[in-house]
Amino acid sequence: GAVVSQHPSWVICKSGTSVKIECRSLDFQATTMFWYRQFPKQSLMLMATSNEGSKATYEQGVEKDKFLINHASLTLSTLTVTSAHPEDSSFYICSARKAGGPSGTQYFGPGTRLLVL
Amino acid sequence: KNEVEQSPQNLTAQEGEFITINCSYSVGISALHWLQQHPGGGIVSLFMLSSGKKKHGRLIATINIQEKHSSLHITASHPRDSAVYICAGFLIQGAQKLVFGQGTRLTINP
Numbered sequence: 001g002a003v004v005s006q007h008p009s010w011v012i013c014k015s016g017t018s019v020k021i022e023c024r025s026l027d028f029q030a031t032t033m034f035w036y037r038q039f040p041k042q043s044l045m046l047m048a049t050s051n052e053g054s055k056a057t058y059e060q061g062v063e064k065d066k067f068l069i070n071h072a073s074l075t076l077s078t079l080t081v082t083s084a085h086p087e088d089s090s091f092y093i094c095s096a097r098k099a100g101g102p103s104g105t106q107y108f109g110p111g112t113r114l115l116v117l
Numbered sequence: 118k119n120e121v122e123q124s125p126q127n128l129t130a131q132e133g134e135f136i137t138i139n140c141s142y143s144v145g146i147s148a149l150h151w152l153q154q155h156p157g158g159g160i161v162s163l164f165m166l167s168s169g170k171k172k173h174g175r176l177i178a179t180i181n182i183q184e185k186h187s188s189l190h191i192t193a194s195h196p197r198d199s200a201v202y203i204c205a206g207f208l209i210q211g212a213q214k215l216v217f218g219q220g221t222r223l224t225i226n227p
Contacts, residue, residue, distance in 0.1 A: 034214070034215075042219075043203060043218065043219050043220050044160075044203070044217050046214055046215070049214065091158055093160060105165055106162070106215060107162065108152070109159075110158070110159040111159055111160070113158065
């Protein structure tokens with residue numbers, strides 16, 4: 001159990017377009033989901049924390065109008081990269097915290113590789 | 118100063134060797150995750166521990182709360198163990214989020 005999926009697994013888009021990435025908890029309800037970004041050979045960087053039914057909390061330096069997060073249900077959170085630019089090219093990973101589960105436990109998705117041309 | 122420090126950053130060993138990766142963390146971290154990331158990018162959670170020791174197959178994770186130190190051991194290492202291993206601490210204060218170490222890139226040669 002505790003499987004998290006992401007869609008798409010990779011995406012190539014033109015500069016200026018918007019890209020939506022989905023994160024789903026397949027077999028559990030997730031009250032909280034986290035969005036991370038990872039540059040090559042670097043560790044994960046938390047972008048925002050998303051709680052179902054409320055506004056996401058963004059980390060310092062992350063533009064909330066650039067990276068729109070919606071957590072409309074207990075199994076789905078979306079990250080939309082608006083007006084993408086080449087510097088947004090990165091590996092985006094989500095994780096989910098199970099409702100009622102240990103607060104420190106997170107289940108990670110497989111990641112989405114974004115390339116902006 | 119990073120709240121989670123890992124060592125070594127890179128480790129190359131021969132198949133069959135016993136591997137140890139270390140992680141030190143600061144005050145305010147209540148639990149540690151050990152994560153594995155293969156070249157394809159997907160992350161697998163290996164262990165979460167807040168005390169003692171856990172074992173799964175050839176993998177063993179230990180944590181010493183007094184010393185704020187954790188280790189991940191791999192016995193009888195195999196080339197398929199080659200990956201980046203990441204230690205992540207769970208902050209109990211404030212945002213209650215994970216803070217990540219820089220990762221250890223492990224290469225096991227046949």
